[in-house]
């Protein structure tokens with residue numbers, strides 16, 4: 356082992372599927388003095404964080420808190436609290452994360468009724484409607500709003516509407532969408548929504564904002580069985596996060612400094628404004644795509660379904676996908692993502708999330724790709740990408 360404090364870590368440019376670049380304001384907040392998690396000052400901070408999360412999720416839900424663990428724990432929180440053994444859940448899968456939802460359902464002792472769509476396609480509301488009509492006694496519909504494995508968005512509003520009409524609760528994954536594209540918890544009528552901090556909120560990984568509708572809270576209160584996870588049992592966590600007038604009771608020690616960071620990142624989101632943040636993600640995406648296409652590369656997903664914050668770029672024939680990523684990291688400190696599952700070796704996943712959705716990121720990324728592709732012997736249209744992206748960015 357190296358007998359020293361942290362070695363000089365490289366300064367990476369994070370443009371993968373998360374984490375994204377963290378702003379110095381957030382890093383500075385993380386380094387502030389640790390105080391007790393029941394300190395009145397910290398309790399006030401918890402209230403501020405809940406209010407800021409309601410802003411980000413566009414909800415009035417009282418039960419809106421950050422779970423003290425990464426996005427996967429937010430996912431698990433939704434499933435273990437809402438689903439009881441023997442129940443049935445319709446799970447939509449159009450990429451990696453829908454498959455994880457199925458795992459969660461089955462580990463709750465429940466049955467997952469799968470609605471499958473191809474990688475690169477959105478969840479098909481017609482198939483969901485048929486599944487809701489064709490199956491009785493369904494407790495919940497679960498789907499991923501922004502599939503990070505493919506860079507595809509699904510119509511969350513339409514899917515929630517179908518579920519509400521059928522009297523079925525919804526569990527919605529917004530880990531990659533929150534802050535990057537509209538997440539309209541209340542307008543959609545979504546019941547249990549979870550997210551993560553390290554994607555478009557640009558915080559370090561490790562926290563998972565969640566929000567629950569009154570219908571979801573009622574369903575939790577009506578449970579016949581105890582939640583299988585002690586740590587994620589919201590009936591216990593709620594007393595800690597929502598206790599009134601200083602009556603918060605100890606459940607676990609909150610990750611105090613991580614929450615300072617989340618607070619600062621959410622403040623920055625509110626300063627910019629959600630709508631402005633969505634617009635920025637869209638503009639950076641348009642510029643990045645213009646640059647890649649000018650280079651002669653192809654986007655994997657059809658335009659109408661593309662997530663601005665996660666861009667799946669096809670690896671040209673004969674190019675070694677991993678070698679290009681290694682070169683990007685070694686020569687430019689640039690991290691992009693590899694393809695997963697069915698798309699392994701076939702795409703790069705280029706993230707434009709939160710702080711990483713900036714003109715500097717777009718232009719740097721295009722220049723680095725151009726260089727790495729040329730070094731790897733790929734036939735590309737050299738010297739065109741910067742101008743194409745700059746023109747999209749309005750930088751003549």
Ligand SMILES: *Cc1c(COP(=O)(O)O)cnc(C)c1O
Pocket residue numbers: 373425426427428430452499501502503528529530531551552553560561
């Ligand atoms: C990243 C991600 C998760 C998991 O979040 P972690 O913080 O890695 O646990 C879940 N769902 C989606 C869609 C994601 O992109």
